Every structure is written in structure tokens, then in C-alpha cells.
Amino acid sequence: MCPLDGGSLEELPDALLARTIAGRYVITERIGAGGMGTVYKARHEVVGRDVAIKFLAPDLAGDKTNRERFLREAKAANRIDHEHIIDITDYGETRDGLAYLVMEFLIGEPLSKPIERGPLAAFRAVDIARQMASALARAHELDVIHRDIKPDNVFVVDRGTGMDFIKLLDFGLAKMKGEMRLTASGAVFGTPEYMAPEQARGKPLTGKADLYALGCVLHEMLTGHPPFDGATPDLILRHIREPPPVPSTLIDGIPPELDAVVLRLLEKEPERRHADAHHLSEDLRQVAHLLPRPSAFPPSTQQRVAEALSATLRNIDERPTWSSTTDRWEEKLLRFRQLSNRAHGGRTPAWLEAALTELEGWLRDLQVRRAELDRSASVAMQQEEEIRNVRLQIGKAIDVLVSDESRSLRDLEEIGADILGLADERARWDQELRRAWQDLPPLPLPGAAIDRAQVERLLTAGRAATEWAAIDGRHRDLLAKRAAREGSRNDLRFQVAQLKQRLSTLNAEGETDLAVLREKTMNLDVTVQDLLDKVAHRSEEIVKHLLEFEELRDAVRAAGA
Numbered sequence: 001m002c003p004l005d006g007g008s009l010e011e012l013p014d015a016l017l018a019r020t021i022a023g024r025y026v027i028t029e030r031i032g033a034g035g036m037g038t039v040y041k042a043r044h045e046v047v048g049r050d051v052a053i054k055f056l057a058p059d060l061a062g063d064k065t066n067r068e069r070f071l072r073e074a075k076a077a078n079r080i081d082h083e084h085i086i087d088i089t090d091y092g093e094t095r096d097g098l099a100y101l102v103m104e105f106l107i108g109e110p111l112s113k114p115i116e117r118g119p120l121a122a123f124r125a126v127d128i129a130r131q132m133a134s135a136l137a138r139a140h141e142l143d144v145i146h147r148d149i150k151p152d153n154v155f156v157v158d159r160g161t162g163m164d165f166i167k168l169l170d171f172g173l174a175k176m177k178g179e180m181r182l183t184a185s186g187a188v189f190g191t192p193e194y195m196a197p198e199q200a201r202g203k204p205l206t207g208k209a210d211l212y213a214l215g216c217v218l219h220e221m222l223t224g225h226p227p228f229d230g231a232t233p234d235l236i237l238r239h240i241r242e243p244p245p246v247p248s249t250l251i252d253g254i255p256p257e258l259d260a261v262v263l264r265l266l267e268k269e270p271e272r273r274h275a276d277a278h279h280l281s282e283d284l285r286q287v288a289h290l291l292p293r294p295s296a297f298p299p300s301t302q303q304r305v306a307e308a309l310s311a312t313l314r315n316i317d318e319r320p321t322w323s324s325t326t327d328r329w330e331e332k333l334l335r336f337r338q339l340s341n342r343a344h345g346g347r348t349p350a351w352l353e354a355a356l357t358e359l360e361g362w363l364r365d366l367q368v369r370r371a372e373l374d375r376s377a378s379v380a381m382q383q384e385e386e387i388r389n390v391r392l393q394i395g396k397a398i399d400v401l402v403s404d405e406s407r408s409l410r411d412l413e414e415i416g417a418d419i420l421g422l423a424d425e426r427a428r429w430d431q432e433l434r435r436a437w438q439d440l441p442p443l444p445l446p447g448a449a450i451d452r453a454q455v456e457r458l459l460t461a462g463r464a465a466t467e468w469a470a471i472d473g474r475h476r477d478l479l480a481k482r483a484a485r486e487g488s489r490n491d492l493r494f495q496v497a498q499l500k501q502r503l504s505t506l507n508a509e510g511e512t513d514l515a516v517l518r519e520k521t522m523n524l525d526v527t528v529q530d531l532l533d534k535v536a537h538r539s540e541e542i543v544k545h546l547l548e549f550e551e552l553r554d555a556v557r558a559a560g561a
Helices: 064-080 112-116 122-141 208-223 232-241 256-265 277-288 302-312 322-344 350-438 452-546 550-560
Strands: 025-033 037-044 049-056 088-093 099-104 108-110 154-157 165-168
Touching: 025 049, 049 064, 064 088, 064 099, 064 122, 088 350, 088 452, 108 112, 122 154, 122 165, 122 208, 122 277, 122 350, 208 256, 208 277, 256 277, 277 350, 322 350, 322 452, 322 550, 350 452, 452 550
Parallel strands: none
Antiparallel strands: 025 037, 037 049, 049 099, 088 099, 108 154, 154 165
């Protein structure tokens, strides 16, 4: 009801519904809204595939920083290109200033939904955490920090297998190395329940801030609650000062090894957490072997979500294609000519004949421009797909190399610990050997009798020398092993650097080429829309004139239906 006069209010139709974006995405349904914008389902007309399009909220679009931060999501996701990160295939701005991202359309639900239904089984929680770690390992290696890991940004995709498959969403707050700063130094962004202590303090971040947030999510999956809650100021202080509750004290059946992983992730000091996401993934893999593996994960509402979406979203497979629409316009033009002849007894006025001829020319031009638009969109899509495939292959190669490097680093840590462990033992035998050496008797003269006490001292010195030599040998072996591991690690790092350079070049060159194709496609789309507007306007003038003839009104209405 209107608060001013009490009258009934009617909801206005969404102006974006049925609109075509970039000449190929036909918007069919509004499916959600967030802090920065609204998400719609759309149909990619060139390939007949559903996509999701996120539009930046109009009240934010006027600020250049907001637009840059919005488009940062596309840049971050495209830099990574990982199976567990949402695929953003296109982005841009419409001619009326709407910034948009085009993403894969996912069926399922955010991770927050199954958590709301109760704690997840330990094996399921660990499996989801491993998938998250896999995505973050790639992101961090490519210098992207998410900065807002939380259950609402983890989407559980329904693939009909009964097993979880997750996608990380919303890289709008991502921090990318080498990118111009968009926020003031010391500014704090993120969600308080999942915010690392260093993030809450506004300190420079590394990927370990994402690992802390993942620890909060893992704790919530296991217990049903994040480690800390409360009002925001108190919540942030608890992250900074208070030790987190041990999951097994809240939920039965959690092994101490899994407790240890969660608590290490939630360490206050970043250097006390896992060295990287690969280390975390390995620890989770080892923990998974200790947990009972279900034959299938517990049934969730994912299938009901899919069914609900199928029931509520309009089926647009029956939408008229562009060719059928063009055919109908040509039929209408033919009908307009027939009705004009009837109205004027075969003597069509010059202005009306000119209007019909102009309309005919626009329709021919529309067919040509639309064909050009389809070709341009297809070329852009093909090039995007080729770049994505190469980027995916390079990314997988980087994963393998960095995983090997991570194992080398772990080996180096263990070797370093072994070397330190030998230090005290070697120092002790150093003293023993020096003492035994000092106690050695002088060499007996030729023919002199051997003194048993002298022999005992020799045996003592020999044992000390043997132990010292054994420790020295182990120390030398460890040093050689460390040198070999360091050499291997340096080789791996060199290969990773080469691949990252190749990926950077591919992204830069690909983005330049795609920018040209996108601009061409957008210009063609503007031309097509302008022609459609002209056709509609001129047709309206013709219809209004023909409706002046009472005997033709029914036929005119039938022609325009």
C-alpha cells in the first residue's frame, strides 16, 4: 500500500528481463541480489547455453572505483582459471552504463545452506576443505588473495553424483599483485566471522589470511558454528586475542589429527599456520584416510533446489530465434503492403510508399548487421575458449610443479630439523672424543709389554671416534641431501616462473585481442538495436495510419499480433 494515499501498489516489471546484452545474452529471469548488484539467468543465443549475468548496482555504477572493483572479479577469476573457481567468460559495460559479468550458470546452493541444517560429517567437511585448498593453492601461486572466504562464497554444485563439487565465488575483494591500489592503505575488507587477525588489524596480507578463513569455514562445517561470534567489534577482538574452541570438545567423533589441522589454520600468527595451501591439502589428505568414508554424502536439498529452479525459471528453448523473428517481420511488411493497397485502392500515398520502402531497407540492413554480430560474437567466444583451455593447461602444470616444490620445502624443513637435532649429539661426542684423545697413552717402546689400561683407553677413544664419525657421516649426508633438495626446489621454482611468465603474456595478449573483438561486437549490437528501434517506430506509424480505416482494423491487428 502507498504510505501517502493508501492506494494499492503494483510491482513494475524488471526492465532488464527479455533484454539482450552484448548482442547474444537474452535475460530470462532474476535469480538473486547481493551487496554490489543483481544476478540474472540469461541464454547465450549463439551456443544455446544458460549463463548467469551479474550487474553492478546502478547506485554504485557512477563511481569509477566501484566499477573497477566490480570488474576485478573477472580479472581475478580469469587469471586463475581453476575447476573449483567460478568461470567468468565475459564482462563489459552496456551503452547505457551497466557494468556486467557473464558467468557459468550453476545449479546447487551455497555452503551456508547445508551448514544451517546441521554439522557436516567429518569426511564431507574435509573433502570440501580439500577442494577449497586446491583452488586457493592456484590462486595464491598466481598472486591472487581472495580476502572474503566464507560459506556464502562457497557454492556446492549439484552434478547428480551424490558427491560434493564446490566452486569459489565472488573475487570482488580479491587482492592481486601488481594491481593499482583501489583501497586506502590500512582499510579493512571482509566478513568479521572469518577474518584473520592480521586482516582485522589492516596489515598487509598474504595467502595465509585465506587459510585462516578456510579454517573458520572448516570449524563451522564440523560444529555448525564459526569459531567466534558476537557483535563486530567484540568479534574482531576475539579473533585477535582469544584461542579458538577445539572442534572435538563441541562435537563427538572428530579425531585429534583433524583438531590439529583446524587449530593450526586458526593460529594468530600467520607464520605458525600451514606453509601454503598445498601443505594444507596434504594434511587434509592424511586426515581423510583416518575417517570413515560414506558411500554417498547425506542427502541435501540440492536436488530440490534444482527442481525448484526448473519449475520456476521460464523455459526459453521455445523463444523465437533471430531468423524466425526476421521472417515474421518480412511477413508483416508484406501484409502492410497488401493492407496499404486495400486502404488506398492500389494508389498508395508517396509518404506511405517511402515509409514501406525505408522499412524494407532497414530490415535488409538488419539481417546483414545481425549476421555480422553473430559472427563477431562467435569469433570472440571461440577465442575466449581457446585462451581458457591454454590457461587451464598451464595452470594444471603450475599446480603439479608447485605441489612438488611444496613437498621439497617440507622435506627441507624436516632435513633442517634433523640437522638441528644432530647438533647437540655431535657436540656431546665432540667433547667425548677430545677427552678420550687427551687420555690416550704414549706409544709403547718396541719390545715393551702392552698395558691393559692403555688398551682400554684406546678402545674408549676408538668408540668415541666411531660414534663421532657416524654422526659426522649422517651430518654430511643431510647436508648433501639438503643441497640436492634445494637444487631441485630452485629448478621447480624456475619452471614455475617460466610458466607464470607465459601465462601473464597469454593473458595480456588475449585480453588485448578480446578487447578489440568485444568493442566490435558492442558496436554491432548498438547498430542492431538502433535498427530495431527504427523498425519498431516506423511500423508503429504505419499501423496507426492503417487503423484509421475501420474496415481494416481487424486485419491490421492480426498482422501486428
